[in-house]
Amino acid sequence: MKTTGISRQAMVAALVGAAMVGSVALAPQVFSPEAGAQPIQIEAPRGAPLSFADLIEQVEPAVVSVNVTTEREVSRLGDMQQFFEQFRGMPGLDEFMEERRQEQEEEPETREGRSLGSGFFISRDGYIVTNNHVVEGATAIQVVLKDGSELDAELVGTDAQTDLAVLRVTETGEYPFVTFGDSRAMRKGDWVVALGNPFGLGGTATAGILSADGREIGPDSPYTDFLQIDASINRGNSGGPTFDLNGNVVGVNTAIFSPTGGSVGIGFAIPAELAEEVTQALIKDGKVSRGWLGVAIQDLTDDMAEAQGLKDAKGAIIADVTGGSPAEKGGLERGDIILSVNGDKVTDATSTTRLVGKLIANTSNRFEIIRGGKKQTVNVVVGERPANPNAIVRPASSSDTPGVKADGATITELGATFEPMDDELRTRLGLKSGENGLVVTGVTKEGVMEDAGFQPGMVILEVNNKPATSVEALRKAIDEAKRAKRTKILVAVRIGQITNYRTIDLSDAE
Numbered sequence: 001m002k003t004t005g006i007s008r009q010a011m012v013a014a015l016v017g018a019a020m021v022g023s024v025a026l027a028p029q030v031f032s033p034e035a036g037a038q039p040i041q042i043e044a045p046r047g048a049p050l051s052f053a054d055l056i057e058q059v060e061p062a063v064v065s066v067n068v069t070t071e072r073e074v075s076r077l078g079d080m081q082q083f084f085e086q087f088r089g090m091p092g093l094d095e096f097m098e099e100r101r102q103e104q105e106e107e108p109e110t111r112e113g114r115s116l117g118s119g120f121f122i123s124r125d126g127y128i129v130t131n132n133h134v135v136e137g138a139t140a141i142q143v144v145l146k147d148g149s150e151l152d153a154e155l156v157g158t159d160a161q162t163d164l165a166v167l168r169v170t171e172t173g174e175y176p177f178v179t180f181g182d183s184r185a186m187r188k189g190d191w192v193v194a195l196g197n198p199f200g201l202g203g204t205a206t207a208g209i210l211s212a213d214g215r216e217i218g219p220d221s222p223y224t225d226f227l228q229i230d231a232s233i234n235r236g237n238s239g240g241p242t243f244d245l246n247g248n249v250v251g252v253n254t255a256i257f258s259p260t261g262g263s264v265g266i267g268f269a270i271p272a273e274l275a276e277e278v279t280q281a282l283i284k285d286g287k288v289s290r291g292w293l294g295v296a297i298q299d300l301t302d303d304m305a306e307a308q309g310l311k312d313a314k315g316a317i318i319a320d321v322t323g324g325s326p327a328e329k330g331g332l333e334r335g336d337i338i339l340s341v342n343g344d345k346v347t348d349a350t351s352t353t354r355l356v357g358k359l360i361a362n363t364s365n366r367f368e369i370i371r372g373g374k375k376q377t378v379n380v381v382v383g384e385r386p387a388n389p390n391a392i393v394r395p396a397s398s399s400d401t402p403g404v405k406a407d408g409a410t411i412t413e414l415g416a417t418f419e420p421m422d423d424e425l426r427t428r429l430g431l432k433s434g435e436n437g438l439v440v441t442g443v444t445k446e447g448v449m450e451d452a453g454f455q456p457g458m459v460i461l462e463v464n465n466k467p468a469t470s471v472e473a474l475r476k477a478i479d480e481a482k483r484a485k486r487t488k489i490l491v492a493v494r495i496g497q498i499t500n501y502r503t504i505d506l507s508d509a510e
Contacts, residue, residue: 049245052193056205059247061146061176065197066117066130066153066167066239069140071110118196118240119143119167120249121177122279126169129279130239131254132158135165143169146203157282161290161357162224163254164275165239166282178241180276181248183227186210194231194253194267196240206232208265215268216350225354226268227251233267242269251275291359292385293332294325296499299348300337303503307464307481307490308373315339315370316352319492320499323432330367330380334492334499335465337370356382372465409471413478414504415447416440418471421459429459430497436469437461437494452504454493461499462492481506 049055117134121127128143135141141153156166169175186192190210198204208231215226229242233253242251251269281288297316305313315337321327338346341355342365359365361384368377410417418438426435437459443449460468463477468491481489487507492499 049191052205052207055193055243055245055247056195059178059241059243060195060203060205062121062178063146063195063203063240064119064121064128065144065200065202066119066128066134067142067144068115068117068135068138069142070113070115070137071139072113072137116197116200116236117238118236118253120195120241121175122179122249123177124174126171126173126175127156127279127283128153128167128169129241129252129275130165130167131252132160132163132165133254134239135167136160141167143167144202157286157288159278159282159288161288162270162274162278164252164270164278164282166279178243178247178249180272181244181246181250182273183213183250183271184273186213186244186250188212191245192229192231192250193243193245194229194233194237194240194269195243196233196237196253198232198234198236200236204237208232211266213271224270224274226254227271229267229269230265231267232263232265234263237267248272249275289361290357290385291361291363291365291382292325293327293356293380293382294322295327295332296320297338297349297352298501299350301503303488303505304490304501307486307488307503309484309486310337310370310373314345314347316346316349317501319501326380326383331378332367332369332380333371335371335462335501336378338367339370339375340368342366343368357385361385410442411471411475411478413506414449415444416449416454417442418460418474420470425459429494431461431494435461436467438468438471438474448504448506452502454502459494460491461494464490478506 115134117130119128119130119134122129135155135158138155141155143151143153145151151169151171153167153169156168158165188210191207192210193205193207195203195205208229210227211230212228213225215228227242227250229251231242233240233256237253238255240253241249242253244250250272252272252275253267253269255268256263257266257268278288296319298319300313300315300317302313304317305311318327318332318334318336318338321332321334338352340346341352341359344355346352346355359382361382364379364381366377366379368375370376409419417440419441421431421435421437421439423433425439426433426437431437440449440454440456440458440460442456443454460474462468463474464481466473466477468474477489481487488503488505490501490503493502
């Protein structure tokens with residue numbers, strides 16, 4: 001018999017090893033579970049589909065591709081500038097380029113552009129939901145149905161804040177449509193199916209699960225908690241629907257997170273209940289009217305709560321109040337901590353912004369706040385949010401940066417020097433006449449104030465919710481904090497035209 005090359009010693013070693021494995025398997029457990037503890041046991045999922053074909057077959061006729069034509073200005077000087085760059089200095093060239101530049105300003109050239117997206121019918125008479133960014137700047141919109149029919153559509157309304165838009169086909173008829181469901185009834189791990197027009201391919205379906213909810217994906221979407229799904233969505237899927245297994249729209253696909261530019265399994269959809277609310281407003285009024293307070297707010301951090309002797313850091317702190325705004329008229333003040341709006345609790349600045357944004361303009365609403373360490377209720381009639389609320393906050397001024405004097409009173413333990421504010425500086429900072437404050441004129445390197453991010457030119461308006469009327473007032477606030485055994489003080493800081501809150505850590509002060 002031909003040998004396999006395995007030595008007798010190796011075989012013995014293998015048998016010994018097998019015996020050792022067997023002895024380990026029969027050995028007593030080393031770690032014993034706590035008395036009464038039980039392992040997690042899960043029943044096998046029931047009702048998992050063998051195929052999504054029936055679902056897709058029923059809802060697909062309501063999903064459309066959205067083809068958009070845009071027109072944008074282009075510079076005729078770009079290529080010419082590059083061409084003539086190598087001849088710079090030649091006699092008459094500068095004059096020639098200046099003449100072409102003037103022609104460009106008088107008659108700008110436009111170029112037609114095209115973009116693709118997705119959408120879906122939400123009514124029998126032809127209303128379609130899509131994304132605002134799909135139709136932004138559109139000069140013509142055409143939708144393509146499942147059977148290949150091409151229909152012209154008109155824009156009914158858009159809402160940039162939630163990235164939603166509503167179209168309506170111009171040809172009368174009866175169209176297949178789908179309805180919104182409730183994404184709040186879904187759980188992480190539930191199946192979802194996304195339909196749309198990725199890369200212009202049209203009629204594409206992908207499946208996955210709800211990966212997460214309540215996602216915040218950037219400051220440009222302050223009113224939306226996104227659904228995260230892993231059903232593949234790509235460029236062109238924007239505006240398309242995400243369905244649950246009952247054929248209800250639970251989300252409107254709007255964005256992906258991708259280091260590659262393509263799907264990596266992290267997509268985001270606008271929740272159905274928000275999409276339905278916004279689209280109904282767009283159909284009715286062509287726009288969304290949001291409540292407006294006229295305040296700048298920040299998250300209440302643990303350090304801010306500690307500086308004021310509060311145990312809970314949930315809430316939003318008002319950093320600034322716009323003059324003449326609903327907030328000012330209603331009695332809200334800088335330093336107020338908003339806890340709830342009409343009984344709905346807030347957790348941070350984002351949740352506060354969303355609650356206020358849902359309020360109906362010109363209605364009275366109840367704000368529960370903390371002021372000076374005590375809870376109270378303030379009733380405010382909210383206004384309608386302007387198109388550019390920041391333009392209202394910013395008064396005309398010659399400069400955003402105050403002049404800094406070289407001398408001033410010093411607080412050694414903070415490592416900084418200060419000067420009282422004058423009328424000229426108040427005007428430049430857009431503050432009220434007679435409002436007090438301390439200008440930071442010098443900051444010691446690696447001192448407490450530098451660690452807190454302070455720089456010369458910043459102005460301290462308040463210390464622990466009291467006006468910073470003088471250096472003595474600042475010293476007093478420090479002493480009071482120490483007597484209360486607090487390691488931090490809370491200050492309102494004016495930087496240019498913006499006010500925000502910061503904490504100064506006294507534990508490192510000398």
